[in-house]
Amino acid sequence: MLFAHDTEVALVAAAALVNTTGSDGEKLPDLAALDDFFRAYGWTGGREHTEAELRAVQALRPRLRRIWEADEDEVVEIVNALLRESNALPQLVKHDEWDYHLHATPADAPLATRMAVEAAMALVDVVRSGELSRLRVCEHPDCGDVVVDLSKNRSKRFCDAGCGNRAAVSAYRARKAAARG
Ligand SMILES: [Zn+2]
Ligand SMILES: [Zn+2]
Numbered sequence: 001m002l003f004a005h006d007t008e009v010a011l012v013a014a015a016a017l018v019n020t021t022g023s024d025g026e027k028l029p030d031l032a033a034l035d036d037f038f039r040a041y042g043w044t045g046g047r048e049h050t051e052a053e054l055r056a057v058q059a060l061r062p063r064l065r066r067i068w069e070a071d072e073d074e075v076v077e078i079v080n081a082l083l084r085e086s087n088a089l090p091q092l093v094k095h096d097e098w099d100y101h102l103h104a105t106p107a108d109a110p111l112a113t114r115m116a117v118e119a120a121m122a123l124v125d126v127v128r129s130g131e132l133s134r135l136r137v138c139e140h141p142d143c144g145d146v147v148v149d150l151s152k153n154r155s156k157r158f159c160d161a162g163c164g165n166r167a168a169v170s171a172y173r174a175r176k177a178a179a180r181g
Helices: 004-017 031-040 050-067 071-084 111-128 161-181
Strands: 093-095 098-102 135-136 146-148
Touching: 004 031, 004 050, 004 098, 004 111, 004 146, 004 161, 031 050, 050 071, 050 135, 050 161
Parallel strands: none
Antiparallel strands: 093 098, 135 146
8 A cells, every 4th residue: 555545545636526526527527426526535524515605615726727737845835725625634533444643623613624624634645655646637639527546666758548448459450551561
């Protein structure tokens, strides 16, 4: 394991959140979609189930996306701002099926705040380990989704939405065309 388990879970969830908006449209259009996302990525704690909650989560996405595109100094600025704005206070907690891990917001803080701080805390680990290069954008030209490479040999180039297969098929076709030509 590259990072602590909660860090890896948080990075994957942050990437998934960023990827709910992109080339193939809005994947968090309403509260029902937010409910599904919340469950799918193992979120716990309080919910408001309001339009304001949905809008706050949607508004977090471009800020998190910058983390995948910015250089280290700018990432640090974003991460520090997210932690400062949310009055993050790291505490070890244990709940549900999870053993001790870090929470830096109370369970009743707004969902967008908890999502922001969880991502920021994970990024603290990534920056401190000098591993920012593991945050990449999918290399498929038509994609643009963000990717977290947690592989041992840093080999992940494509997102999990099938771009690796699409790229392999294109490469195969190009080879065949070249062989014919
Ligand atoms: Zn937790
Ligand atoms: Zn992709």
